Amino acid sequence: DIVMTQSPDSLAVSLGERATINCKSSQSVLYSSNNENYLAWYQQQPGQPPKLLIYWASTRESGVPDRFSGSGSGTDFTLTISSLQAEDVAVYYCQQYYTSPRTFGQGTKVEI
């Protein structure tokens, strides 16, 4: 299985400040035939199911604010919230869909 490791486990950020979450995969999730990274980011607000934010490592899902951005390739990825809003308090998960079983990181809790 591909192991996904996120850092940090939690972080506290002031309103309007930048939040950065890292995700590292135990093997590359870059598919050479299409040059795509099979990596997604999800947001889970308290008491809610996860919500897809970003896929292909950097493509925002429809309706996701542009303060959310994803970057990285191969084994190292980053989710950035450029200006934290109150509604961004949540746990964030990365997920690889390069191979089965699909695996998630352990989650990063973002607080204010």
Place this chain on the structure above:
Amino acid sequence: QVQLQQWGAGLLKPSETLSLTCAVYGGSLSGHYWSWIRQPPGRGLEWIGEIDQSGRTNYNPSLKSRVTISVDTSKNQFSLRLTSVTAADTAMYYCARVSVFGMATYWGQGTLVAVSS
């Protein structure tokens, strides 16, 4: 707008069988995978498995011996069975629509399943 509505028993005894169903509204089963994902209390997400419209399945090897995912195209539903449950199977169980590539785009509201004697 696609909606997933799920239901099933929320309290089981050890060794019983977990059974959940997810109904898909506002979209067809074709062209996607349909997945079950679980989340133990206070913990992260674990992918259980998925199925397509034709019934082809893909399971997490860690659960494969106990899991069956099935699809009922006439009702636009898919289901999860997990046999011989233990306390370790206590979790929120989510159904989800998964793209052909593997990202989960729509999620059900979740069903909390507790296993206790």
